[in-house]
Amino acid sequence: MRAAVLHEIPGVLQIDDLKTDKPSANEVLIQTTHAGLCHSDLHFMEGLWQTGLPCVMGHESAGIVQAVGSDVSYVKPGDHVISCLSVFCGQCNHCLTGHPNRCANHNATARSEGGGSRIQTQDGQAVDQFARLGGFAEEMLVHQNAIVKVREDMPLDRAALIGCGVTTGVGAVFKTARIEPGSVCAVIGAGGIGLSAIQGCRIAGAGRTIAIDISDAKLEIARQMGATDTINAAEVDPVQAVMEMTGGGVDYSFEAIGRKQTYEQAFGMVATGGTAVMIGMLPFGETIEVPGFLIAMQEKSIKGSMMGSNAFRVDMPRYVDMYLDGRLMLDEMISGVIALEDINEGYEWMKRGEATRTVVDFNR
Numbered sequence: 001m002r003a004a005v006l007h008e009i010p011g012v013l014q015i016d017d018l019k020t021d022k023p024s025a026n027e028v029l030i031q032t033t034h035a036g037l038c039h040s041d042l043h044f045m046e047g048l049w050q051t052g053l054p055c056v057m058g059h060e061s062a063g064i065v066q067a068v069g070s071d072v073s074y075v076k077p078g079d080h081v082i083s084c085l086s087v088f089c090g091q092c093n094h095c096l097t098g099h100p101n102r103c104a105n106h107n108a109t110a111r112s113e114g115g116g117s118r119i120q121t122q123d124g125q126a127v128d129q130f131a132r133l134g135g136f137a138e139e140m141l142v143h144q145n146a147i148v149k150v151r152e153d154m155p156l157d158r159a160a161l162i163g164c165g166v167t168t169g170v171g172a173v174f175k176t177a178r179i180e181p182g183s184v185c186a187v188i189g190a191g192g193i194g195l196s197a198i199q200g201c202r203i204a205g206a207g208r209t210i211a212i213d214i215s216d217a218k219l220e221i222a223r224q225m226g227a228t229d230t231i232n233a234a235e236v237d238p239v240q241a242v243m244e245m246t247g248g249g250v251d252y253s254f255e256a257i258g259r260k261q262t263y264e265q266a267f268g269m270v271a272t273g274g275t276a277v278m279i280g281m282l283p284f285g286e287t288i289e290v291p292g293f294l295i296a297m298q299e300k301s302i303k304g305s306m307m308g309s310n311a312f313r314v315d316m317p318r319y320v321d322m323y324l325d326g327r328l329m330l331d332e333m334i335s336g337v338i339a340l341e342d343i344n345e346g347y348e349w350m351k352r353g354e355a356t357r358t359v360v361d362f363n364r
């Protein structure tokens with residue numbers, strides 16, 4: 001099967017012909033139909049984060065179940081599924097207290113010692129799966145707790161987007177922040193995750209949603225998705241602009257880029273009692289600085305949001321329903337559809353800020 005593989009860091013992806021093992025007891029083999037290009041892979045390709053090599057990248061995929069292991073009853077061949085990197089063990093304190101996205105008990109869902117690698121080169125060398133998924137591949141062999149079954153009337157290209165970016169963005173609003181209807185919100189960054197957060201604000205009944213980006217084209221899309229106001233941060237200081245527009249700051253800000261400066265801006269634009277929700281991944285080792293006295297004296301909070309604080313087996317089918325009933329706009333988020341061979345070009349579009357979401361169609 002063909003897969004987009006990272007061989008060196010930093011590096012670009014290479015299309016290799018790999019072998020997939022048979023599913024072991026708890027595993028599911030999926031024919032991948034679509035995969036979205038999410039920014040997180042790029043962090044690894046650019047060397048800001050590290051992963052084992054060689055590695056099949058990709059973590060925002062959807063497809064159709066081909067085969068299941070002997071202990072799998074949750075899905076059967078033919079079922080439509082979305083994969084999620086929040087692979088949960090179901091047994092640890094996080095899983096059992098409603099926070100399966102925080103599960104770090106990776107051993108419970110990995111192959112046992114001596115079980116061999118799920119993915120191999122043609123001459124039998126082990127190949128890693130990024131985020132335990134390896135979504136840029138014609139086949140994904142994953143633990144059954146890495147997938148959710150979805151309605152078959154859900155188009156799989158749209159479903160793929162829910163696998164990471166959409167869940168991360170709308171989940172930050174619904175599940176991390178749990179905003180109240182009428183809240184005044186700001187979202188920094190109008191890429192795939194930021195647009196999802198903007199939609200989350202609209203669906204959750206925000207009173208006002210201010211989109212902030214440096215691209216007027218993206219800000220226009222943000223308006224279509226529910227932003228009531230926009231700020232071009234290349235033209236004005238976004239913190240000052242938000243303070244003036246709102247008369248003292250927002251109830252919730254959402255950082256959807258992953259930079260020190262925008263983290264600090266997100267904190268700087270919340271009102272007394274407000275919460276800055278950090279979604280973007282900062283480069284490993286990066287620190288941020290905020291005026292400390294504001295935290296206690298004005299009860300300003302910083303809250304981290306990992307993958308939309310998801311319980312994805314519950315959340316993703318809800319997001320699918322929201323798409324099919326017209327509330328969640330996914331068609332408008334797809335800015336390009338490419339073949340697997342063109343994946344590096346897709347990442348070039350992302351680096352140049354030209355794409356909202358590019359989707360690999362494995363049937364191309």
Ligand SMILES: [Zn+2]
Pocket residue numbers: 038039040041059060164165
């Ligand atoms: Zn992602």
Ligand SMILES: [Zn+2]
Pocket residue numbers: 088089090091092093094095096100103104105
């Ligand atoms: Zn767990």
